[in-house]
Amino acid sequence: MVALDGVSAEFRSGVTALLGPNGAGKTTLLSLLSTARRPDAGTVRVLGETVRGRAGTLRVRERVGVLPQAFGHYPRFTVREFVEYAAWLRKVPGRERRQRALEALRLVDLERQADQRMGVLSGGMLRRAGIAQAMVNRPALVLLDEPTVGLDPAQRVGFRTLLRNVGERTSVVMSTHLAEDVAQVCDRVHVLLDGRMRFTGTAAELCAQAPGQAGAAVDGPALEAGYLAVVERDTDGVRT
Template identity: 50%
Template sequence: MRTVSTAETAATIHPWAIHAQALRVRAGRHLAVDGLDLSLGTGVHGLLGPNGAGKTTLIRALATVAKPAGGTLTLLGTPVDGRADLRPARRALGYLPQHFGFYPRFTVREFVSYMAWLKEMPKADVPAATQRAIDRVGLAAKADARLKTLSGGMLRRAGIAQAIVNDPQLLLLDEPTVGLDPEQRLDLRELLRDLGTDACVLVSTHLVEDVVAACTDVVLVNEGRLLWQGAPEALGAQGDAGHPGDSPAERGYSALLRRHRAEATR
């Protein structure tokens, strides 16, 4: 029987896996997230925004890597502040940074197992959980290959495997499709939809089409604040043929950013 963690128990009680109010987070001296309000529950949420919008800084704060500079943040029922014990929440998190570090001489299996150990998974559960994570990202044939021998796309899939090895209640993926070929992107979309049935999955990406295909909800941020949130089909309704883009969703994305910029210059 799978042991239910404190964070998972809190998540079943708390209505939101992520709840932020007036959240402020710095990236160096720059206030990259500035007064953001956001509430996310079960499902797959696509995080969109132009370069410099604060997406990566937000993901780092949600992963408890970056400390909030102001406002409130609650993850799986646990307040993220200087007084809280974050270990239970971290055990229920999965996180793939945009640029993740690894030991080149580790095999894929050793790497994913090591990350499971860091997440304090029960020792007896690690081998089966590691194999399942590797299988889910399509790396079974490379499980015993050293990381230094993998292609960029395979490395990215190994990174996704370590993020999901603990069956996280909150999964944070920063640009997970980088280096993936079209077929692998389709497989990832299917995996995300599966994971989002009973977890909160937040995917930061520049690819609007991936958001439309895989996500139940779109979160658009700009200049560190929430600009728009809604269903993928509602995003398409925000624009028209006069806006740049090859699809309704891309035109809606472009329209929202242009409106925001126009309002900011008034």
């Protein structure tokens, strides 16, 4: 079985959504882009670099930030120590790590919690700390896998604002199943199905894939309708 088949995508500045059913290849694509996984065959190029060998892999890792759906942390680390550790992993020079960590914490509005233990943070604050560690190396590309899963409605609203702010600084790719998050945050959308990219365009263009939805307001239901139209059309053998 081929997990990904000739996938090529341009991720511009701002926030791009990666949509697709379970098993479509979204997490596999993110893991390849982050170099956490190597392809069984073929070539992976990220930010103009071919991910091949230790040197190429490290060059990509130093320019990418990652927030997995479930990210590990030591509960006894302070928030600052957690972000500084991420800086060390991404080869940020030692003399810059503390300042970079504080810069990242300011970005996510966690500067006042810098000395709190990770184990006492709320779910929303943990996600903010996750974004901070992903941003500590000033990445050209940030990869987020289901970043709002587990957040309550109020936390999700705050997190959307944070993602828009991050998207003003770099390219963000967010894998998600939540159409409302896409409607509120994302500039562009990619739909992945059976390991191939089936749609690329703006959120409004995805809405317009559903019959009678051209020019409709971009919201969660309209996006869901457009997404389902793409999936059903492709299932019937028509490529988008």
